[in-house]
Amino acid sequence: MSARISQKRLLSALAVSSLFLTACGSDAASTDAAAETTTAADACAGVKTITEGKLTIATGEPAFPPYVIDDKPESGEGFEAAVAMAVAKEMGFDAAATTWVRTAFDAAIAPGPKDFDFNLQQFTITDERKAAVDFSDGYYTAPQAIFGLKGSVAAGAKSMADLAGLKIGVATGTTSVTYVEETIKPTNAVAVFNDNAAVKVALESKQIDAVVADLPTALYITAAEIEGTQVFGQIAGSGTDQFGLLMSKDSPVTPCVNQALAAVKASGELDTITTKWMSEYTSAPVIG
Amino acid sequence: VSADGSVPAPIAGPVTGTFAGQSSSTGRRAQFDAAERRRGLIVATASTVATIAAVSLALPQLPGWDRVQTTFFSWKYFTGSFDDLWAPFLLNLKLFIITSPCILAVGMLVAVCRNVRSPALFPLRLFAWLFTTVVRGVPVILWIYLIGFGVPGLFQVRAWYSKGIFWGGVALVMCYSAYVAEVFRAGIESIHESQRAAARSLGLSPRQTMMTVIIPQAVRRVIPPLMNDLVSLQKDVALVSVLGIVEALRRATILKDRSFNFTPYVSAAVLFLLVSVPLTLLTDWMLSAERRKTGGTAVR
Numbered sequence: 001m002s003a004r005i006s007q008k009r010l011l012s013a014l015a016v017s018s019l020f021l022t023a024c025g026s027d028a029a030s031t032d033a034a035a036e037t038t039t040a041a042d043a044c045a046g047v048k049t050i051t052e053g054k055l056t057i058a059t060g061e062p063a064f065p066p067y068v069i070d071d072k073p074e075s076g077e078g079f080e081a082a083v084a085m086a087v088a089k090e091m092g093f094d095a096a097a098t099t100w101v102r103t104a105f106d107a108a109i110a111p112g113p114k115d116f117d118f119n120l121q122q123f124t125i126t127d128e129r130k131a132a133v134d135f136s137d138g139y140y141t142a143p144q145a146i147f148g149l150k151g152s153v154a155a156g157a158k159s160m161a162d163l164a165g166l167k168i169g170v171a172t173g174t175t176s177v178t179y180v181e182e183t184i185k186p187t188n189a190v191a192v193f194n195d196n197a198a199v200k201v202a203l204e205s206k207q208i209d210a211v212v213a214d215l216p217t218a219l220y221i222t223a224a225e226i227e228g229t230q231v232f233g234q235i236a237g238s239g240t241d242q243f244g245l246l247m248s249k250d251s252p253v254t255p256c257v258n259q260a261l262a263a264v265k266a267s268g269e270l271d272t273i274t275t276k277w278m279s280e281y282t283s284a285p286v287i288g
Numbered sequence: 289v290s291a292d293g294s295v296p297a298p299i300a301g302p303v304t305g306t307f308a309g310q311s312s313s314t315g316r317r318a319q320f321d322a323a324e325r326r327r328g329l330i331v332a333t334a335s336t337v338a339t340i341a342a343v344s345l346a347l348p349q350l351p352g353w354d355r356v357q358t359t360f361f362s363w364k365y366f367t368g369s370f371d372d373l374w375a376p377f378l379l380n381l382k383l384f385i386i387t388s389p390c391i392l393a394v395g396m397l398v399a400v401c402r403n404v405r406s407p408a409l410f411p412l413r414l415f416a417w418l419f420t421t422v423v424r425g426v427p428v429i430l431w432i433y434l435i436g437f438g439v440p441g442l443f444q445v446r447a448w449y450s451k452g453i454f455w456g457g458v459a460l461v462m463c464y465s466a467y468v469a470e471v472f473r474a475g476i477e478s479i480h481e482s483q484r485a486a487a488r489s490l491g492l493s494p495r496q497t498m499m500t501v502i503i504p505q506a507v508r509r510v511i512p513p514l515m516n517d518l519v520s521l522q523k524d525v526a527l528v529s530v531l532g533i534v535e536a537l538r539r540a541t542i543l544k545d546r547s548f549n550f551t552p553y554v555s556a557a558v559l560f561l562l563v564s565v566p567l568t569l570l571t572d573w574m575l576s577a578e579r580r581k582t583g584g585t586a587v588r
Binding site for chain 2: 175178204
């Protein structure tokens with residue numbers, strides 16, 4: 001652990017404690033955690049990772065841009081790779097002391113021993129999910145967006161009412177399903193697919209009119225994965241979902257991860273990372 | 289005599305005795321049998337209770353039990369998920385009810401094709417052989433993927449005949465009829481050649497022989513294995529979820545993704561059991577009925 005990092009930690013300690021006190025809701029468990037952190041001053045002192053002296057970070061398989069470039073998170077290239085590396089550094093682990101592993105969505109959230117210290121693959125923070133896993137504070141907020149084939153009926157959608165008339169598809173494992181069913185309330189049953197390849201075939205065979213996903217994912221898929229598609233727009237008022245780092249329930253590293261994330265935010269590094277990787281992935285007309 | 293519950297002495301007298309003095313030895317035999325049954329019941333009950341007790345005492349001792357219990361057996365999510373699961377489960381049921389008669393019909397057709405004996409109709413036999421061999425050689429889920437995504441792409445319009453669920457159903461009919469065809473074929477081939485000979489000597493045509501003599505006997509004989517395939521189909525209809533269709537399994541996945549709690553899967557399992565257990569019991573009953581009719585006396 002270098003002196004520089006310790007100093008940085010001390011500087012951020014005050015910001016961290018206040019953030020913890022405000023960030024924690026009514027949840028009894030997290031209030032306890034906050035109390036511990038504030039008294040301990042440095043949540044990362046003697047933190048126990050799953051492999052001693054190493055920080056194991058997990059992401060999805062495959063990981064895709066803009067979150068991870070070229071499916072190589074070790075490089076730190078890509079938004080989530082960079083966020084993970086910044087948080088790791090703040091926790092006292094330099095690039096050489098971090099290991100990346102891949103987990104399927106379900107393996108990340110199932111009970112039982114985990115092979116990662118924290119996991120990031122655009123997990124949306126919800127109170128209900130907090131009963132099953134630990135989340136850090138949010139590191140990004142993404143609106144929902146709708147995309148489909150250029151020139152299709154869905155391309156002309158201007159309002160929520162227009163969207164409700166469409167046959168909408170989503171990828172499984174996302175909060176987009178809930179968003180579509182509870183907010184757009186389409187007249188046709190939502191189609192839920194296992195992966196983007198299935199979404200593509202469904203679009204091309206006109207099984208569905210359009211797909212709903214978070215905006216950066218939608219922009220990436222339309223630009224790189226499915227030819228002839230475009231993002232029709234981001235949906236007004238949908239930008240409330242926050243992505244958080246996921247830890248196993250009551251993980252010993254949670255307070256430390258939160259402290260490190262708060263420091264990355266306070267120093268402006270998160271803003272720099274966000275601007276660098278996400279600025280191309282935020283522009284789309286607003287629908288509704 | 290048996291009411292006092294006392295365990296009688298072991299088998300009295302040589303086996304030959306049972307054949308000699310009919311009246312007295314039948315009484316002792318019955319007494320012995322009753323005692324054996326009682327003893328068996330006590331042992332079975334005791335061992336069942338002991339096993340359940342051991343499992344229910346040992347499981348909570350495991351370090352992760354609390355976590356697993358709240359994740360997979362949360363009462364709140366169990367009862368809460370049924371509201372969301374009923375409607376999609378009806379879709380599973382509908383698909384099952386529509387596909388099963390189609391499967392029986394196609395399966396029978398293929399089985400009969402495999403049994404045609406006229407040389408001119410050899411292509412039919414060849415087709416039936418190819419169909420059962422190739423179709424059974426590929427996983428069901430793969431057929432559903434290939435047909436359910438591939439065929440609708442041909443139409444480029446959204447209509448009943450281009451829906452994923454329609455072609456998913458077609459894929460299920462195709463796969464299961466290949467298995468069912470083999471069951472029917474086994475039934476047809478199990479009917480003794482003398483039945484055919486007798487029917488033909490009575491002046492029935494080959495077609496009449498098949499329709500009125502062979503098939504009725506064959507079907508009766510293969511009903512239990514057919515039910516077995518239907519029980520299997522009842523669960524495999526959930527595979528159409530890969531086509532984007534939100535049926536019970538997919539709805540459970542959505543609920544799980546929302547809450548990160550896996551209990552909705554257990555709820556879905558219970559729904560499938562509600563249908564498959566009665567089907568299985570019916571199969572068992574049919575099997576024993578068939579055995580009572582055709583088999584000899586049971587050996588103990």
